Amino acid sequence: MPDSTPSSLKTPRVRFxxxxxxxxxxxxxxxxxxNWLFARHNNGTMVLRLDDTDVERNTEASVQSIxxxxxxxxxxxxxxxxxxxxxxxxxxxxxxxxxRGRAYRDFTPAHSGDExxxxxxxxxxxxxxxxxxxxxxSDRRAAAGEPFALRYLVPRGQxxxxxxxxxxxGEQSKLADEVEDFALLRSDGMPTYHLASCVDDADxxxxxxxxxxxHLTNTYKHLLLFEALGAEAPQFAHLPLLVAPxxxxxxxxxHGPVVSVTTYRDAGFLPQAFVNFLCLLGWSxxxxxxxxxxxxxxxxxTLEGVNRANAVVNFTDTALSSSDLDxxxxxxxxxxxxxxxxxxxxxxxxxxxxxxxxxxxxxxxEKLLAVTPLIRERIxxxxxxxxxxxxxxxxxxxxxxxxxxxxxxxxxSTGDVALARRVLETALQALATTPFDHDSLDKxxxxxxxxxxxxxxxxxxxxxxxxxxxKNAPPLFETMVVLGREVCLxxxxxxxxxxxxxA
RNA sequence: GUCCCCGUCGUCUAGCCCGGCCUAGGACACCGCCCUUUCACGGCGAUAACACGGGUUCAAAUCCCGUCGGGGACGCCA
Numbered sequence: 313m314p315d316s317t318p319s320s321l322k323t324p325r326v327r328f329x330x331x332x333x334x335x336x337x338x339x340x341x342x343x344x345x346x347n348w349l350f351a352r353h354n355n356g357t358m359v360l361r362l363d364d365t366d367v368e369r370n371t372e373a374s375v376q377s378i379x380x381x382x383x384x385x386x387x388x389x390x391x392x393x394x395x396x397x398x399x400x401x402x403x404x405x406x407x408x409x410x411x412r413g414r415a416y417r418d419f420t421p422a423h424s425g426d427e428x429x430x431x432x433x434x435x436x437x438x439x440x441x442x443x444x445x446x447x448x449x450s451d452r453r454a455a456a457g458e459p460f461a462l463r464y465l466v467p468r469g470q471x472x473x474x475x476x477x478x479x480x481x482g483e484q485s486k487l488a489d490e491v492e493d494f495a496l497l498r499s500d501g502m503p504t505y506h507l508a509s510c511v512d513d514a515d516x517x518x519x520x521x522x523x524x525x526x527h528l529t530n531t532y533k534h535l536l537l538f539e540a541l542g543a544e545a546p547q548f549a550h551l552p553l554l555v556a557p558x559x560x561x562x563x564x565x566x567h568g569p570v571v572s573v574t575t576y577r578d579a580g581f582l583p584q585a586f587v588n589f590l591c592l593l594g595w596s597x598x599x600x601x602x603x604x605x606x607x608x609x610x611x612x613x614t615l616e617g618v619n620r621a622n623a624v625v626n627f628t629d630t631a632l633s634s635s636d637l638d639x640x641x642x643x644x645x646x647x648x649x650x651x652x653x654x655x656x657x658x659x660x661x662x663x664x665x666x667x668x669x670x671x672x673x674x675x676x677x678e679k680l681l682a683v684t685p686l687i688r689e690r691i692x693x694x695x696x697x698x699x700x701x702x703x704x705x706x707x708x709x710x711x712x713x714x715x716x717x718x719x720x721x722x723x724x725s726t727g728d729v730a731l732a733r734r735v736l737e738t739a740l741q742a743l744a745t746t747p748f749d750h751d752s753l754d755k756x757x758x759x760x761x762x763x764x765x766x767x768x769x770x771x772x773x774x775x776x777x778x779x780x781x782x783k784n785a786p787p788l789f790e791t792m793v794v795l796g797r798e799v800c801l802x803x804x805x806x807x808x809x810x811x812x813x814x815a
Numbered sequence: 816g817u818c819c820c821c822g823u824c825g826u827c828u829a830g831c832c833c834g835g836c837c838u839a840g841g842a843c844a845c846c847g848c849c850c851u852u853u854c855a856c857g858g859c860g861a862u863a864a865c866a867c868g869g870g871u872u873c874a875a876a877u878c879c880c881g882u883c884g885g886g887g888a889c890g891c892c893a
Contacts, residue, residue, distance in 0.1 A: 331893045366892060422891045435817045435889045461891045481820070482832095490818060490889095498891035505893045529819055529888045552821080559885055589827090592842090596828055600841040619821095619828080622886060626826045626844090643827060643843045653856080689856045700854095757852090772852040784854040 324356030325519050328389070329509065331363040332374035334564050336381030337571045338625060339524060339554045342590040346551060347522045348387045349591070349613040359516055360389040364396045365508045381573035386583050393516070395508050402503035405511045405541060406462055406496045414540040415496055417450050417460040418442040422499055438463070438493035462497040464536060474532045479520075479549035479615040481528065491532050510534050514543035522615070525550040525622075526561070549615045552594045553622045562625065570627045570639060579640065580667060580694025585651035589644040593623040602643075603650045640693075649692040657684050664697045671698045673705040682794045686786035700786075704794060709781040709803060714810040716777045719770040729814050735774045736808045738764060740801065748797050753789040778807030 328344040330336065351358040360382075364370045382389075395402075409415045420439040443465065454460060467488045475485035496507040503511070513521065521534075528550045538545040554562050562571045569575040576586050584606055591609055592602055595618050626641045652660060661677070661684040668675040675683075687700045703709060717736075718727035738760045746756040761771035776788050779800050785791060792800050 329893090333893075363893065369892070418891085420891095437889095459891095463891090484819085486818075492889065495891050500891080502891085504891070509893085524887095525820070526887055527893095530893095550820090553886070555886075557826085561886075592827060594827090598829060600829070602827080602842050621821050623828090624826060641826080641843090646843055649856095687855095690854065761852095768852045770852090776853065780853095782853095786854080788852060 322519050324351055324354045325359060325517055326351045326356060326522055327359035327361050327513070327516065327518050329361045329363045329523075330378050331366065331369075331505075332371060332378055333366065333369045334374055335377040336573045337562065337564055338573060338576075338590065339562050339571070341381065341385065341573050341586075342554060342593060343523055343551060344382065345385070345387065345587055345590055346595070346613075346618075348389075349610055350520065350522060350549075350615065352610050353613045356519075357391065358389040359391045359393065359518065361393045361512060361516070362395060363505065363509065364394060365402075365503055365505060367396075367502065377574065381577075384573065384577050384583055385587060387587075391516075393512070395512060398508070398512060398515075399503065401515060402508050402511050403497070403501065406503065406507055409464070409496065409537075409540045410462060412540060414465055415462050416443055416445065416465050416493075417454060418463045418493075418495075419445075419453055419458055419460045422461070435490070436492060437468075437490075438466075443493065459499040461495045461499050463493040463495050464533070464540070466491045466493050466536065474535050476531060476535060476545065476548055478528070478531075479547055480552075480618045481525075481550055481620055484528070484531070486529075486532050488532075488536075491536070494533050506530070506533055506537060510537040510541065513546060514538060514541050518546050520547045520549060522549045522551065525553050549618070551618060552620055554593060554625050555622045557624055557626055557628075559622075559624070567627075570625075576640070576644075578695075580696065581644070581648050582651045582655070582663070582694070585648040586644070588651065589641070589647050592643070593625065594619055603647065603654075645692050652691060652694070653688060655688075657681065657688070660684050660688055663694055667695050667698055668701075668705065671702075673698070673702065675705050679704065679794070686790055686794065690786065703780045703782075703785075704791075709806070712777065712781045714807075714814055716783055717774045717807055717811055718814070719773045729811060731770070732774045733808060733811050734764060735766070735771055736778060736804050736811070739775050740804050740808075743792075743797065743801060743804070748793055750789045750793055753792055757789075774807070775804065778804045 326347045328340075328347045330340050330344075348358055350356070362375065362378075364375075406415070418439055420442060442463070469489065472488040473485050474488050474491070475483065477483050494506055495504045497503055512518075531548055531550075535545055556562055556567055560566070564571055573586075577583075587606060588602075588604055588609070591604070591613075595613070597604065597609070597612050598617060626643070628639045655663070658681060661680045664684060665675060665677070665680060668680070683701050683704050687697055690700050691697050715727075718729055718732040720727045739757065742756045742760045743753075746752050757771065757775070758768065761768060764771065772788050773783065776785055776791075777783055779788075779792060779795060781803075795803075
């Protein structure tokens, strides 16, 4: 018995239907996220369906890459399908539509590709002569083995208006006469996207189709298809597009790695931050908040909160040339920094480990746990941790300019080398015996500064550079505690040595 | 070309449906100041937008029309 409950009242069943023709890109990821949020907010079901009917362009690597991306996002789904395994259903339904007189055979040879002759005299609607072919002629040619595509017989000349209410864009309508006779089956018998998609949506009882706005005008075709299938059309919600800074649609070919989800993962974005960022592109909680946890978003997410204007992913266009940190959208980076700071230290430490691993540094869990609090406010992306904390793990400091050891007063171009040497000597003596904990170091070193008639700044800089190999580093005492007495003394001695080259 | 969608600070957006509370709010970025042993975090502050033109109205970012601008769709791709 058919379920007559209107789709708007049923428990939602939504689907994310990527086609495996490349890696998962940010636009697709956002569509997935919005579907997930809608499903989870409404206690609905999330379906993942691989739309892999284009045998030519589908690759296994792409399937893997998509799963990899989705897994990283950490959002689950409840059911999984592959369109290529449902071919029989698609063909059977195409036959049924044909049998109902809603489709016809088109024997016109396939067009070679994307040249398209549509731009010259308005839109292409159908191949003349083919709609009107008599049943006999059509059957005869088919029986003779002439290849044909099956096309939807769009109602023409009846003044019929197709309409639907989009959950984001509102009331939409269009004259059926303006819709092309789209293909259902290709001449090789394979279903097209439109056919396979609608047949599966109907069969899987999808209640809400949430997808990119680039499908808005395709919806009329789909309405026609659901009708011919004898299925109630689901609700539609189209999402504004994600565009590049120049306003064009994000494309893998044109914009490169910045549109791939794995690029964000590899750069050290936290999935929750990435999701947070993507959600803010085209949706808003409307309460001036922007740092949100997944759970907070899920709790308040509604389609009514989605806007209609395209959103710019504001990456820098140096993206093609390098893996430049600055190439990411600044807000995404900021959100990531916020999420990093919101993470418990032990979890952050665990997340950081693979980045050190990849950089060839063995960071023991204990040491990493000690170092993490010192850098967590100093990194925006996880991978920033490596340059920020390398000196903790390197057995030998990378070479640095000894001049860094010498503090400069305002306006001075050359510092007092002798002073720097005195500082280091004093420090060496003091540090040889003082207990290596924060407060003792604080007290000892400040007293040492006083004894030299120095303020903290000029006292600490030579030590910091000696110990860290650079001027900018985490707070000195905590750093020294983690490094330990041996390492600190050794590095200060080396610094003293290198100072000689300046004398 | 035809059809469709969109147009608030540089960017993401609130406000628009149900005109007045909007001398347009928040966030990021940028700049400045404060905090401070460096860097960062944090705090404070500054600059910055209703695409344009007509209506309607006592009153328009909000309603209507037009213009311009941007985007999308028009495949035997998805």
